[in-house]
Amino acid sequence: MENWDEIRTAFQVARLGTVSGAAEVLGVHHATVIRHIDALEKRLGSKLFQRHARGYTPTEAGRDLLAVAQTTEEQFAHLASRIKGQGETVSGELVVTSIAGVADLLTPVMVSFQEKWPDVRVRFLTDMRVFRLDYGEAHVAIRAGAGPEEPDNVVQPLARIRAALYAARSYVDRFGRPGSEEEFPGHRFVCSDNETTRAPFHRWLRATVQPDQIAYSATEPAALEEAVLAGAGIGFMSVFRAAGNPDLVEVLPPRAEWESPLRIVTHVDLHRTRKVQAFLVHLKEAAKEWKFCG
Amino acid sequence: MENWDEIRTAFQVARLGTVSGAAEVLGVHHATVIRHIDALEKRLGSKLFQRHARGYTPTEAGRDLLAVAQTTEEQFAHLASRIKGQGETVSGELVVTSIAGVADLLTPVMVSFQEKWPDVRVRFLTDMRVFRLDYGEAHVAIRAGAGPEEPDNVVQPLARIRAALYAARSYVDRFGRPGSEEEFPGHRFVCSDNETTRAPFHRWLRATVQPDQIAYSATEPAALEEAVLAGAGIGFMSVFRAAGNPDLVEVLPPRAEWESPLRIVTHVDLHRTRKVQAFLVHLKEAAKEWKFCG
DNA sequence: GGTTTTCTGTGCATCAATGCACAAGGAGGC
DNA sequence: GCCTCCTTGTGCATTGATGCACAGAAAACC
Numbered sequence: 001m002e003n004w005d006e007i008r009t010a011f012q013v014a015r016l017g018t019v020s021g022a023a024e025v026l027g028v029h030h031a032t033v034i035r036h037i038d039a040l041e042k043r044l045g046s047k048l049f050q051r052h053a054r055g056y057t058p059t060e061a062g063r064d065l066l067a068v069a070q071t072t073e074e075q076f077a078h079l080a081s082r083i084k085g086q087g088e089t090v091s092g093e094l095v096v097t098s099i100a101g102v103a104d105l106l107t108p109v110m111v112s113f114q115e116k117w118p119d120v121r122v123r124f125l126t127d128m129r130v131f132r133l134d135y136g137e138a139h140v141a142i143r144a145g146a147g148p149e150e151p152d153n154v155v156q157p158l159a160r161i162r163a164a165l166y167a168a169r170s171y172v173d174r175f176g177r178p179g180s181e182e183e184f185p186g187h188r189f190v191c192s193d194n195e196t197t198r199a200p201f202h203r204w205l206r207a208t209v210q211p212d213q214i215a216y217s218a219t220e221p222a223a224l225e226e227a228v229l230a231g232a233g234i235g236f237m238s239v240f241r242a243a244g245n246p247d248l249v250e251v252l253p254p255r256a257e258w259e260s261p262l263r264i265v266t267h268v269d270l271h272r273t274r275k276v277q278a279f280l281v282h283l284k285e286a287a288k289e290w291k292f293c294g
Numbered sequence: 295m296e297n298w299d300e301i302r303t304a305f306q307v308a309r310l311g312t313v314s315g316a317a318e319v320l321g322v323h324h325a326t327v328i329r330h331i332d333a334l335e336k337r338l339g340s341k342l343f344q345r346h347a348r349g350y351t352p353t354e355a356g357r358d359l360l361a362v363a364q365t366t367e368e369q370f371a372h373l374a375s376r377i378k379g380q381g382e383t384v385s386g387e388l389v390v391t392s393i394a395g396v397a398d399l400l401t402p403v404m405v406s407f408q409e410k411w412p413d414v415r416v417r418f419l420t421d422m423r424v425f426r427l428d429y430g431e432a433h434v435a436i437r438a439g440a441g442p443e444e445p446d447n448v449v450q451p452l453a454r455i456r457a458a459l460y461a462a463r464s465y466v467d468r469f470g471r472p473g474s475e476e477e478f479p480g481h482r483f484v485c486s487d488n489e490t491t492r493a494p495f496h497r498w499l500r501a502t503v504q505p506d507q508i509a510y511s512a513t514e515p516a517a518l519e520e521a522v523l524a525g526a527g528i529g530f531m532s533v534f535r536a537a538g539n540p541d542l543v544e545v546l547p548p549r550a551e552w553e554s555p556l557r558i559v560t561h562v563d564l565h566r567t568r569k570v571q572a573f574l575v576h577l578k579e580a581a582k583e584w585k586f587c588g
Numbered sequence: 589g590g591t592t593t594t595c596t597g598t599g600c601a602t603c604a605a606t607g608c609a610c611a612a613g614g615a616g617g618c
Numbered sequence: 619g620c621c622t623c624c625t626t627g628t629g630c631a632t633t634g635a636t637g638c639a640c641a642g643a644a645a646a647c648c
Binding site for chain 1: 296297298299301320321338339340341342346348351353355358359366367369370371373374376380387426428429430563564567
């Protein structure tokens with residue numbers, strides 16, 4: 001049953017009873033309609049219509065086709081209105097991805113977004129691998145640093161994550177708290193194991209302290225935070241994660257050079273939709289309220 | 295939502311994930327597939343797919359289309375198999391039409407046909423107006439006499455209905471029973487009111503008796519039979535209707551010149567189908583068993 | 589890292605589907 | 619009974635869709 005257009009033509013003929021009427025509705029010449037019917041009947045091997053001077057009367061097979069195509073047309077009409085509408089409505093899925101480090105910053109934003117637009121189902125994906133927007137894996141990605149500029153992606157700055165040097169209270173009790181960089185010698189530090197990390201504070205730390213002062217390193221950011229909290233050494237944490245934790249002591253206050261920019265990345269095709277725009281507005285509005293951000 | 299073929303193309307792309315794969319399945323060039331998708335998206339005003347080097351990933355709208363078109367394809371496949379099969383199977387409706395006069399001759403034939411092919415729903419239509427086969431009003435028509443030869447209709451002789459002159463016993467008791475045509479003067483007759491009737495016995499009667507001898511006339515054949523039974527006069531009846539009726543007395547035995555031929559008429563398009571052929575075979579077989587027919 | 593494969597995308601030539609004009613035939617109205 | 623309108627049906631010209639060839643890019647594989 002290839003060639004769905006011929007079925008649509010036959011449907012209109014069965015519905016209206018005449019070739020001429022179907023041709024007018026379909027916006028084609030009546031000769032085209034006749035040829036479609038002839039081709040369809042030839043392929044099916046049985047007559048769909050009784051031809052006579054007043055028009056075409058559907059046979060039993062033609063009435064069967066009429067019923068099936070009727071529902072098909074309705075289904076397609078509903079589909080079209082759904083698709084046409086969904087670019088302009090805020091509903092359906094919204095897939096957001098980000099690095100795990102800012103998950104607790106974003107979660108309340110997305111919860112309130114979902115409350116504001118109840119028709120939206122929010123999916124928040126965090127994973128080690130970078131989700132690819134051009135594969136349609138997510139509508140919006142929250143990325144850190146100045147990553148590669150891919151074409152077809154529109155990038156907007158969101159906020160600057162402020163970071164500071166912290167130590168666990170247990171560490172301070174054992175080794176003291178250096179008041180400034182001059183007092184770093186003899187202290188132990190926690191740093192990313194990835195030499196090519198783009199995080200500016202980790203690059204600063206590697207450049208500032210001796211390699212043997214890095215007592216603990218890990219690839220996973222969450223593991224680094226755990227290490228600092230466990231007293232393994234002095235390490236960087238984002239201010240918003242450290243704030244309000246009584247077990248942490250601030251060693252050095254945040255500096256502008258340690259800040260890492262947070263970018264919003266969307267695919268150009270999806271960027272224009274109302275759903276994505278609504279989320280971007282909501283996200284930027286929420287980011288203004290973020291404390292601990294530059 | 296015009297152009298169902300483009301929906302079918304988009305369906306295959308959504309199903310397979312690549313333009314090339316869809317093109318192969320559809321048996322067209324991949325450029326055609328791309329153009330179909332582009333046209334469909336442009337008309338819908340929103341993207342159905344995310345394009346990338348590995349293929350096309352359906353968006354939410356594309357997945358919606360996939361689901362709708364999936365069921366459509368299945369529906370069309372079922373439709374096609376039904377239509378292809380129904381020309382070769384004996385099932386569905388069988389619409390038979392005839393003059394009312396032979397209804398009680400045909401009814402047992404059609405009942406046994408329905409018992410032989412339980413999937414067939416028989417519709418037996420009798421009406422004053424002649425049903426038109428070329429309008430698809432019936433599959434098979436049983437007609438009397440040598441009616442107009444319409445093109446596209448295949449005509450086959452079925453049987454010859456024998457007719458004889460009868461009178462009600464009540465009539466004979468009052469007026470006697472003429473032994474031959476010579477004794478007709480003084481008797482009363484029942485005849486069709488239609489001067490142009492094609493029934494040969496009515497033409498014979500009008501030519502044989504005086505006009506004022508026709509005491510009762512009617513257009514409806516059934517009314518004529520009722521009149522004869524009620525004793526209004528001597529009249530023609532088909533042998534099969536009169537037989538076994540103790541209230542009727544045969545006035546003159548059947549003659550060949552009074553016989554009217556019964557024809558089977560079918561439309562040429564439907565004549566070839568197994569369903570109609572099966573009925574024709576069944577009908578002719580039953581007609582062989584008909585007594586009282588020439 | 590280089591090579592191969594696979595996929596998309598586009599300009600150009602071709603072909604088939606479409607539109608047009610006209611014929612024929614039946615139905616309905618005056 | 620004649621005329622008119624509406625319908626189907628077909629040969630021919632045209633246009634629009636299709637196929638082809640090639641480019642380019644990304645992924646996979648050795």
